[in-house]
Amino acid sequence: MSLNFLEFERPIAELEAKIDELRYVGDDADVNISEEIARLQAKSRQLTEQIFSSLTPWQIAQLARHPQRPYTLDYAERLFTDFEELHGDRSFADDPAIVGGLARYRGEPVMVIGQQKGRDTREKIRRNFGMPRPEGYRKAERLMEMAERFRMPVLTFIDTPGAYPGVDAEERGQSEAIAHNLQVMSRLRTPIVCTVIGEGGSGGALAIGVGDRVLMLQYSTYSVISPEGCASILWKDSEQAPAAAEAMGINAERLRELGLVDEVITEPLGGVHRDWSAAAQALDGVLHEQLTALRALSTEDLVAQRYERLMGLGRFRE
């Protein structure tokens, strides 16, 4: 897979192009240029480290939306066995923008739920760019209740620009669908671990994001409104998105500092899209650790602690 480089990665892209060129030359010429390639590769690595050590929130937002970033099903494939996707909300339709189903995680049954984006144009449209409709949230809610009944933890994967703002979504009660999930998740009698893997877009993300632990991948984002949306409302200019991203503090490390996120999962150098298996491995380590800690709690303690955590959200003077 050839990598798509983002604007701020241009120096890396140029270097990588040079390496490819050399490789091509190396194939038909007699000269030994492997040393030169190795030297450039080291340089590329160094450059990547340098660029990635000081990313702005806006650059992170672009990484979170990177077209080659692994999506929910890509993680499901690498983290779980026996994944059985379950479809539909039992009253209206199946929403392909949210996937869910039974799976085994390290041998134990779990319920997997996540927003799903599409890779190519057709799939993107089918998945509605990862923007769920009410039936998607209602499917998620159905699966969560099922997880509670059969005593299995819920693992959610958040990756959405937001809940779909369309006429049909409004007709079928988008607000109610989201609100209902928030309430159900606050009281569900089974562990819930939520991981933001890409874009955590507002209420559409939170609707599967209320849990005992909230984790974020290093270059994922979580915000109340997209930087573009915030900029166009508060600055009256969507070009100010980088400033809005900065002001809102949408990146994982900042949100951990603010106490809104429990743990940040370090991504492979250059971002998870460069190495999907390394990404899954990093996630696996943290997920397992958190889940083990939660399983040790009694259901009463689990639900009480979750409630306390929710009540502690917010900063005000008193």
Next chain:
Amino acid sequence: MSWFEKLMPSRIRTEAGGSRTRSIPEGLWTKCEECTAVLYRPELERHLEVCPKCGHHMRIGARRRLEWFLDEDSGSEIGTDVTPVDILRFRDSKKYKDRLVQAQKNTGEKDALIAMSGTVHEVPVVAAAFEFSFMGGSMGSVVGERFVRAANAALESRSALVCFTASGGARMQEALFSLMQMAKTSAVLARLREAGVPFISVLTDPTTGGVSASFAMLGDVNVAEPKALIGFAGPRVIEQTVRETLPEGFQRSEFLLEHGVVDAIIDRRDMRERLARIIAMLNGRAAPAVQPQAAIEG
């Protein structure tokens, strides 16, 4: 309450013990923004800011709303000492801190939600209302915390919780903290539900975004004032997404009633009586002694 009494200055006491005077209207005559009828202000007041000619419900402030809703002198304010802080030092074209000071000066309120415990036709309730003119009634940490305190007060006294919403959604200047208020407020309602304490959500114009997609939709009974704009996404956002003009009446109360989202549409002038009756039934109390509506219709 007779119409004459309604003309009197309010006497609802706050925890601080001070009484407030109603803002004095600029002129004696005003125009209905809907039917353009010229209205006599005292008459409009008597009709609780509902146009006597066309029934258009005008927006009203939170404190006035609660004064009208609760029995006279029954209100005692909750959570007045919870006030906002600019934790993120948020700055767009203006500093959030300055926006707060401005909003506080303009409205005389500390933040966008006011909560009181009191009675409605002698039925005990805890009632909260949004001040839309305070930064668009946006929900930040203070709104979330005051809502939770109101809900807990209802839980303790086992009296119904009523909330009048008028909000554009989450407060962007508090970033993710504001989003989390959706989870916080919905969670406390789960407790009321488990305890069998009723929650009545009254959706007024406008209720959108994060407020609509959290506690506002979680009423045991959801009611709306006529023709209020209620939705998840604002009409402009939807128009940009679907790239077509939205149908007449889209996202209005009547549309929500038709689509099964609200239980009933209630005229503001009937709100006290209807809600008192509903709450009394949910709480297993005797029917409240309700005065006929004729008093204000005449």
